[in-house]
Amino acid sequence: MFMTINVLLFGITVDIAGKRRMALEVEEGCNVLQLRRSLQEMYPELVSLRSLTLAVNNEYAPDTHTLGSGDEVAIIPPVSGG
Amino acid sequence: MVSITDQSIDIGALQRSVEDDGAGGTVLFIGTTRDVTDGRKVVALEFEAYKPMALRELEKIVQYAREHWQVRHISVTHAVGRLAVGDPAVVVAVSAPHRDAAFEACRYIIDTLKKTVPIWKKEIFSDGEVWVNAHP
Numbered sequence: 001m002f003m004t005i006n007v008l009l010f011g012i013t014v015d016i017a018g019k020r021r022m023a024l025e026v027e028e029g030c031n032v033l034q035l036r037r038s039l040q041e042m043y044p045e046l047v048s049l050r051s052l053t054l055a056v057n058n059e060y061a062p063d064t065h066t067l068g069s070g071d072e073v074a075i076i077p078p079v080s081g082g
Numbered sequence: 083m084v085s086i087t088d089q090s091i092d093i094g095a096l097q098r099s100v101e102d103d104g105a106g107g108t109v110l111f112i113g114t115t116r117d118v119t120d121g122r123k124v125v126a127l128e129f130e131a132y133k134p135m136a137l138r139e140l141e142k143i144v145q146y147a148r149e150h151w152q153v154r155h156i157s158v159t160h161a162v163g164r165l166a167v168g169d170p171a172v173v174v175a176v177s178a179p180h181r182d183a184a185f186e187a188c189r190y191i192i193d194t195l196k197k198t199v200p201i202w203k204k205e206i207f208s209d210g211e212v213w214v215n216a217h218p
Contacts (some may be wrong), residue, residue, distance in 0.1 A: 009130055011202035012213040014119050050218045055200070058135040074200070076125050080214040081129065081136075081160060081201025082172050082192055 001028045003069035005035075011077045013052075016045045026067065032056070033063035035073065050078045083156070084140035086131050086201075088163045091170045100155035100177040105158040107181030109188040113166065113172035115145070115203075122207045129162045129171060136160070139199045143191055151187040153178040158191060162203055 002016060002025045014020055032054050040046045053076040054061050060076075066071065083099060097110055115127050144156050155175040161171050173189045178184040203214045 008197050028135040049216055076200055078215045080203040081199050082196035
């Protein structure tokens with residue numbers, strides 16, 4: 001079974017993917033690690049980044065976090081505020 | 083009080099926002115951007131934020147500071163959009179009864195902000211643009 005998640009991109013990942021947001025179909029039970037791997041397959045340049053953290057519904061999420069239908073998932077490249 | 087602004091930061095307003103008769107000391111940190119990176123002259127900067135999460139992370143940082151240091155008020159503002167070299171990108175203001183707490187809390191806030199808050203800086207040179215710290 002599949003579900004839709006809403007992916008938001010930031011910083012250099014926008015340059016890499018060519019977009020700021022996308023709706024993705026993922027398998028139910030998909031976790032953060034699996035999603036990161038899928039994104040890296042779709043956009044191999046993501047692999048060269050220093051880090052690629054994901055946030056789910058405005059909270060940093062560990063690799064083991066299971067995604068839910070309709071989740072807002074942000075792709076967080078290395079932060080550089082301040 | 084935390085905020086993200088696409089206008090230029092009003093440092094005086096931030097200082098006034100932490101004024102308190104119970105404060106013996108106020109520490110103001112102003113983060114600005116240098117004009118040269120690796121020998122290249124920086125022409126301008128752009129900051130981008132994942133705003134709802136950035137505000138949430140800033141609130142967490144301020145909450146931690148309140149729990150660990152005796153302070154009166156804390157205000158943090160980060161600018162987004164295009165900035166010129168020397169423009170304040172971030173300002174942290176902390177007032178406290180005693181200056182040790184103000185210095186320590188302010189240091190904690192800016193150090194942690196730089197590690198956890200989803201805000202990104204791009205440096206613009208005359209011959210290109212680079213997202214800071216993106217690649218090892």
